[in-house]
Structure formats: structure tokens, C-alpha cells
Amino acid sequence: MPAVLRALPYYDEITEIAAQGVREQAYSYQIIVWVSITPVEQFELPSGARRFPAILDTGLNDNFAIAPVHLRAWAGIHWKSLPEEGAERFYGNIRVPTRRAYLWLHPNQYGWRDWIDPLHPAVRIELNDGISIYGNGEEVGRDPRTKTLRAPRLPIIGLRALTGVDGQLHIDCARRLISLDLPD
Amino acid sequence: MTNKDDSGQESDTNEFIESDTPERSDPVTPLARSQVAYKAELPELLAHHRGKWVAYADGNRLRLGNSQVELYRHCLSDLGLTHDRFIVRRIMPESSPQIEYTLR
Numbered sequence: 001m002p003a004v005l006r007a008l009p010y011y012d013e014i015t016e017i018a019a020q021g022v023r024e025q026a027y028s029y030q031i032i033v034w035v036s037i038t039p040v041e042q043f044e045l046p047s048g049a050r051r052f053p054a055i056l057d058t059g060l061n062d063n064f065a066i067a068p069v070h071l072r073a074w075a076g077i078h079w080k081s082l083p084e085e086g087a088e089r090f091y092g093n094i095r096v097p098t099r100r101a102y103l104w105l106h107p108n109q110y111g112w113r114d115w116i117d118p119l120h121p122a123v124r125i126e127l128n129d130g131i132s133i134y135g136n137g138e139e140v141g142r143d144p145r146t147k148t149l150r151a152p153r154l155p156i157i158g159l160r161a162l163t164g165v166d167g168q169l170h171i172d173c174a175r176r177l178i179s180l181d182l183p184d
Numbered sequence: 185m186t187n188k189d190d191s192g193q194e195s196d197t198n199e200f201i202e203s204d205t206p207e208r209s210d211p212v213t214p215l216a217r218s219q220v221a222y223k224a225e226l227p228e229l230l231a232h233h234r235g236k237w238v239a240y241a242d243g244n245r246l247r248l249g250n251s252q253v254e255l256y257r258h259c260l261s262d263l264g265l266t267h268d269r270f271i272v273r274r275i276m277p278e279s280s281p282q283i284e285y286t287l288r
Binding site: 083 | 209213237251252257261268282283
């Protein structure tokens with residue numbers, strides 16, 4: 001089972017992260033990984049594909065959630081261009097349709113968070129029910145109340161995504177290090 | 185649209201939606217028909233093909249595969265289907281669509 005994340009650190013304090021010229025912060029104990037999003041017609045990740053940070057959040061029970069503004073600015077994709085998946089999520093009692101897309105996870109250089117391993121290609125995370133896009137006051141589904149959903153501050157990967165690909169996630173809290181293995 | 189159940193009573197075809205979810209009145213789309221068919225066949229799929237991927241179009245099972253991308257290629261490139269016609273799902277136990285939504 002190949003390693004995708006190797007000794008990826010997280011920190012006790014706030015740290016700066018950069019994506020496509022936009023500076024963001026990772027708060028204490030947030031696990032930051034680097035991802036790309038593409039339409040599913042792109043069976044391979046194009047070279048030079050944009051990548052951006054996301055929080056790996058084992059407390060999130062969705063696959064992947066992202067704000068419309070981040071999807072546009074960081075992935076170069078408008079949410080309306082992604083087809084509906086035919087599944088949905090309920091955020092509270094608000095129905096959010098999921099959208100069809102590939103999530104790519106970029107391997108890190110051993111021991112580094114924001115340095116991507118140039119020797120290993122990004123890994124496609126096959127999401128069973130697509131991704132959730134909401135926030136920024138945008139109506140993203142047939143329920144107008146989707147406008148009221150507060151966007152995630154940063155994109156988030158949940159445990160549902162890693163479960164769907166049979167991943168093995170190891171969190172070394174003593175050393176503040178993450179490792180993730182995914183099947184071939 | 186309605187279906188008849190075993191007792192001959194008419195029932196909402198959107199019955200695949202979780203019973204504890206809010207009310208809905210969407211028309212039945214090809215995607216929804218496929219989702220209904222997938223959920224109906226899920227016990228049998230789990231028994232024999234757990235962990236594999238399956239594609240449905242217009243309510244009919246198309247084929248099984250070893251990966252999502254394999255079936256997307258089949259539906260999009262080989263069959264020329266549009267996205268509103270098919271679904272691709274991994275065969276695994278059904279999970280709740282309810283998301284823990286908290287402010288971050």
C-alpha cells in the first residue's frame with residue numbers, strides 16, 4: 001500500500017500557507033494537505049494543474065467541502081460547470097446537491113507540509129458521492145436556504161473520502177506527524 | 185410520479201430518500217431512477233461485489249468495474265452518455281447523507 005503522505009507535520013501554533021498567490025492561515029492542530037480538483041472528463045491530472053491547501057478533518061463526515069469562491073480562485077472551476085452527482089447531503093436540514101469531480105491528493109516531501117514531492121504524481125481520490133460546494137451567499141441547489149450556509153474557511157477533506165478509498169491514516173500526536181497510505 | 189407497492193397502494197417514487205430528511209417534491213430524473221435502482225440492488229451487490237464500482241444509466245445497471253475512472257471512461261467515452269443520464273457508485277454499505285455542520 002503506497003504512502004501518499006509521509007511524516008507530514010501539523011503544528012501547535014498558527015502557520016502561514018500559500019496557494020496561487022493567496023495567503024491563508026492554518027490554525028493550531030489543523031492538518032493541511034495539498035489537493036487539486038478537476039472535472040471527471042480529465043482522466044489524468046494535467047501537468048501544471050492548480051493545487052491548493054485543504055484541511056484533513058477526521059471529524060467531517062462528508063467527502064470534501066469547498067466554498068464556491070475557493071473553487072473558482074484556486075481550482076479555476078465554477079461550481080455550475082460541475083454536473084450534479086445525483087446524491088445529496090443535508091447540512092442541518094438544508095439539502096445540498098453533491099457535484100461530480102475528481103479530488104487529487106499531492107504527496108508531500110517527507111517531513112514537510114507545503115513541499116510537494118516532485119517524484120510522485122498526485123493520487124486520484126475516487127469519491128463515491130462527489131463533492132459539496134456551498135457558502136459565500138450563493139444558492140447552490142434547489143433549496144434557496146443554501147444561500148445561508150456558511151462556507152468552510154478552507155476546503156475540507158473528511159473521513160468519508162478516505163474510507164471510500166480504503167485509506168490507512170496514522171496520526172502521531174506525540175510527534176505531530178501524519179501518514180496516509182492508499183491502495184494501488 | 186408514483187409506483188405501486190406490493191399491496192397495490194401507490195407510493196412516492198422518491199422513497200429512496202431517507203425518511204428523516206426534509207420534505208421534497210423533485211421530479212424523477214434519470215439520475216434519481218438510477219439511484220433507486222442502485223439502492224434496490226445494493227443488498228445483492230454487497231453480497232457478491234462489495235468494494236467494486238457499478239454504473240447505472242436511466243435506472244438500468246450497465247456494468248461493474250474496479251475503479252470509478254474505469255466506469256466514467258465507459259459511460260462518457262465509450263457510450264457517449266451525458267452526465268445527467270448515469271451514476272457511478274462504489275458498492276459499500278449505505279451511509280447517511282446527514283452532515284455534521286459546525287462553524288469553523
